[in-house]
Amino acid sequence: MTEPLIELKGVSKSFGRHKVLDNVDLTIYRGEALGIIGPSGTGKSTILRVIAGLLSPDEGEIYVQGVRRDGLIEDGGQEVGIGMVFQQAALFDSLTVEENVGFLLYQNSNLPRSRIQDLVKEKLDMVGLPEVGHLYPAELSGGMRKRVSFARAIMSNPDDPTVGPEVLLYDEPTAGLDPIASTVIEDLIRYLQCLHGVCSTYAVVTHQDSTMRRTADRLIFLYEGRVQWQGTVSETYNTENPLIKQFLSGSVQGPIQVAG
Numbered sequence: 001m002t003e004p005l006i007e008l009k010g011v012s013k014s015f016g017r018h019k020v021l022d023n024v025d026l027t028i029y030r031g032e033a034l035g036i037i038g039p040s041g042t043g044k045s046t047i048l049r050v051i052a053g054l055l056s057p058d059e060g061e062i063y064v065q066g067v068r069r070d071g072l073i074e075d076g077g078q079e080v081g082i083g084m085v086f087q088q089a090a091l092f093d094s095l096t097v098e099e100n101v102g103f104l105l106y107q108n109s110n111l112p113r114s115r116i117q118d119l120v121k122e123k124l125d126m127v128g129l130p131e132v133g134h135l136y137p138a139e140l141s142g143g144m145r146k147r148v149s150f151a152r153a154i155m156s157n158p159d160d161p162t163v164g165p166e167v168l169l170y171d172e173p174t175a176g177l178d179p180i181a182s183t184v185i186e187d188l189i190r191y192l193q194c195l196h197g198v199c200s201t202y203a204v205v206t207h208q209d210s211t212m213r214r215t216a217d218r219l220i221f222l223y224e225g226r227v228q229w230q231g232t233v234s235e236t237y238n239t240e241n242p243l244i245k246q247f248l249s250g251s252v253q254g255p256i257q258v259a260g
């Protein structure tokens with residue numbers, strides 16, 4: 001696991017006068033499970049959107065498989081497929097689950113409807129929801145909606161291998177879920193990583209202790225727009241880094257300024 005798949009070099013991003021990312025260097029290696037943690041408002045979702053190619057940095061460079069990315073993902077030309085699971089499941093309420101999961105293929109491929117339906121069924125089986133294709137998002141629980149959004153993120157076009165994601169980015173996949181529903185999602189993230197031919201690299205932004213410990217091999221800690229610490233999950237137990245110690249203990253005393 002030493003081959004860099006995605007590299008951010010000196011990336012900065014401001015919204016107005018607020019510098020959210022400040023000279024961030026970050027590498028995601030092929031095949032790794034990277035956790036991105038840090039206090040609220042510290043730029044975790046922003047960094048994910050920059051990695052996904054949904055947002056341009058003001059400064060810095062992004063390399064995908066060693067090739068500098070020019071522009072956003074919508075401009076095309078990207079060798080590596082990147083799938084994103086948003087914090088809110090971001091499903092279309094007026095479409096069925098089947099239409100949501102197959103959305104990109106219905107829009108962008110010439111596959112016959114029956115073939116897309118088979119592919120959708122395959123993905124819904126993978127996320128443990130074989131019977132919900134005919135339902136609307138409003139008829140599902142929050143955890144089920146998240147799993148449907150996973151099925152959509154791993155959808156690929158068998159006639160065009162470049163369409164399938166090689167990297168999955170999860171933005172707070174367990175936010176708002178009870179501990180058991182969170183475990184289902186965490187297991188699913190690991191299961192999808194190990195499925196041959198679907199996706200072997202991911203980054204997950206999370207606040208939840210269980211999600212961090214169960215889905216990440218390596219962690220980076222973001223605070224004030226910078227990577228302040230990185231290490232393995234087990235190293236979090238022994239580190240003397242005061243930011244990590246405060247964050248994981250939940251203490252209001254320490255170098256992290258308490259919001260609000």
Ligand SMILES: Nc1ncnc2c1ncn2[C@@H]1O[C@H](COP(=O)(O)OP(=O)(O)OP(=O)(O)O)[C@@H](O)[C@H]1O
Nearest residue numbers: 015018020038039040041042043044045046047207
């Ligand atoms: N499109 C935008 N326009 C203006 N400000 C933005 C925009 N997106 C993010 N921000 C601001 O950037 C800061 C970082 O936001 P971001 O969502 O990346 O943080 P986060 O670490 O993911 O937070 P949380 O853990 O609470 O989800 C916040 O202050 C947010 O208000």
